[in-house]
Amino acid sequence: MTEPIPGPPGLPIIGNVNDIDPIDSIKSLNRLADIYGPIFKLHLGGTDRLYISSQALLNEVCDEKRFTKIVAGALNEIRNGVQDGLFTAHPGEHNWEVAHRVLMPAFGPLSIRNMFDEMHDIASQLVVKWARFGPKEKIDVTGDFTRLTLDSIALCAMDLRFNSFYHEEMHPFVNAMTGFLQESGARANRPHFLNYFMRSTQQKYDSDIALLKQVAIEAVAERKAHPSKKNDLLNAMLNGRDPKTGEGLTDESILNNMITFLIAGHETTSGMLSFLFYQLLKNPSTYQKAQKQVDEVVGRGPVTIEHMSKLPYIEACLRETLRLTPTAPVFSMQPRPDTTEDPITIGGGKYEIAKGQPIMALLSKVHKDPLVYGEDAEEFRPERMLDEPFSKLPPNAWKPFGNGMRGCIGRPFAWQESTLTVALLLQNFNFRFDDPSYVLGIKQTLTIKPKDFYMHATLRDHID
Numbered sequence: 001m002t003e004p005i006p007g008p009p010g011l012p013i014i015g016n017v018n019d020i021d022p023i024d025s026i027k028s029l030n031r032l033a034d035i036y037g038p039i040f041k042l043h044l045g046g047t048d049r050l051y052i053s054s055q056a057l058l059n060e061v062c063d064e065k066r067f068t069k070i071v072a073g074a075l076n077e078i079r080n081g082v083q084d085g086l087f088t089a090h091p092g093e094h095n096w097e098v099a100h101r102v103l104m105p106a107f108g109p110l111s112i113r114n115m116f117d118e119m120h121d122i123a124s125q126l127v128v129k130w131a132r133f134g135p136k137e138k139i140d141v142t143g144d145f146t147r148l149t150l151d152s153i154a155l156c157a158m159d160l161r162f163n164s165f166y167h168e169e170m171h172p173f174v175n176a177m178t179g180f181l182q183e184s185g186a187r188a189n190r191p192h193f194l195n196y197f198m199r200s201t202q203q204k205y206d207s208d209i210a211l212l213k214q215v216a217i218e219a220v221a222e223r224k225a226h227p228s229k230k231n232d233l234l235n236a237m238l239n240g241r242d243p244k245t246g247e248g249l250t251d252e253s254i255l256n257n258m259i260t261f262l263i264a265g266h267e268t269t270s271g272m273l274s275f276l277f278y279q280l281l282k283n284p285s286t287y288q289k290a291q292k293q294v295d296e297v298v299g300r301g302p303v304t305i306e307h308m309s310k311l312p313y314i315e316a317c318l319r320e321t322l323r324l325t326p327t328a329p330v331f332s333m334q335p336r337p338d339t340t341e342d343p344i345t346i347g348g349g350k351y352e353i354a355k356g357q358p359i360m361a362l363l364s365k366v367h368k369d370p371l372v373y374g375e376d377a378e379e380f381r382p383e384r385m386l387d388e389p390f391s392k393l394p395p396n397a398w399k400p401f402g403n404g405m406r407g408c409i410g411r412p413f414a415w416q417e418s419t420l421t422v423a424l425l426l427q428n429f430n431f432r433f434d435d436p437s438y439v440l441g442i443k444q445t446l447t448i449k450p451k452d453f454y455m456h457a458t459l460r461d462h463i464d
């Protein structure tokens with residue numbers, strides 16, 4: 001006998017829209033998980049969605065023989081801008097298969113290693129900016145990390161210099177992207193017919209999408225006009241051939257994936273770096289250990305590619321940051337469309353679910369499952385994420401990069417970029433909160449970042 005899946009009662013037509021704070025939906029979902037337990041149901045945007053928040057349930061759902069990604073909710077709305085790009089393609093879509101096979105080598109270890117110098121170039125711009133600021137100037141942490149990660153992906157992936165550190169305002173791409181993601185999220189939670197009555201919102205949405213496309217079109221045109229031999233993602237997309245079918249990416253698929261990389265390739269990493277610095281300032285002994293490791297391994301000399309694999313404590317800090325604040329806080333699965341299970345169940349047979357049923361993994365909760373992480377699950381303790389304890393975690397207890405075939409293709413890029421940046425910053429500066437009583441707030445689009453988080457940077461004594 002199966003049991004009904006709990007959840008708050010909804011209203012006719014609008015469903016559970018009032019149960020979700022549109023500004024901070026993750027907070028609302030966490031609260032609902034506290035009330036209804038590790039699985040609950042909401043009716044949003046015209047469909048029922050399940051939310052799971054324990055390692056045991058996520059482990060079941062990560063079995064790719066039974067479940068696969070679903071492009072639902074906000075992700076489905078993002079298709080309005082990037083159609084079947086890698087991130088938003090439905091399972092089995094042909095363009096995803098071609099792009100995946102063509103682009104996997106471009107994200108392989110050697111390719112990412114080759115991007116080190118360009119990542120270093122951009123990270124050094126950040127160091128110079130903060131050094132010139134001096135200790136009194138207030139640093140907009142997420143703003144500057146967003147400049148860093150956007151410039152880094154644009155330069156490494158398509159040889160495009162956004163020069164964000166040299167402008168007061170963010171590149172127009174960032175504002176268009178933020179608007180596009182925010183509105184995609186909002187559309188996912190309101191009944192579709194309402195969109196027809198929101199003319200100015202729709203116009204803004206369309207013009208944001210047009211700007212994103214324009215940036216991609218210009219970058220492709222520039223490369224076609226001035227071909228280069230660079231081993232970057234753009235050349236992989238323009239010249240690469242699918243080893244299975246011999247096909248190349250269509251022009252449309254190239255544009256969709258360029259925008260996808262610019263979006264997926266910077267927001268999440270910028271959020272991770274920002275949360276990490278918040279945690280280091282909040283936990284001084286951890287901060288000291290991290291800085292000590294940089295001093296011992298790198299010393300005063302240049303940070304090099306060889307250092308990247310020699311900073312295990314920094315790596316543990318990054319993992320622990322993504323555990324507590326997974327910057328892509330939800331990913332969505334469904335029973336495989338070709339399943340022969342009848343009935344389809346979840347929870348070891350306890351709950352019956354429908355074909356096509358979206359199951360959202362609420363990572364902020366799964367990552368604090370007390371059965372896995374213990375009573376101090378809420379605390380920032382990187383020691384639990386050092387290689388050995390990390391490798392002994394139960395399966396699928398830490399999933400900030402998503403699952404299986406549809407997991408993050410850019411993970412090695414994000415890791416190298418972040419390790420390098422953290423090493424450079426800790427080597428060169430001492431940091432302190434602007435407001436020591438700062439309480440962490442969250443700014444959410446599709447990803448999460450700290451809200452109104454400011455700090456100060458003082459050049460360290462050993463810097464001449």
Ligand code: HEM
Binds near residue numbers: 265266272408414
């Ligand atoms: C997919 C997280 C950095 C490109 C994903 C997914 C997650 C994720 C959770 C799966 C989404 C889903 O199942 O719907 C992160 C985090 C990052 C990061 C936490 C940094 C800390 C990057 C970077 C790039 C990138 C730097 C590009 C350079 C992508 C792409 C996909 C993806 C293209 C779709 C892959 C596919 O389905 O084929 N990422 N990501 N990500 N990510 Fe990342």
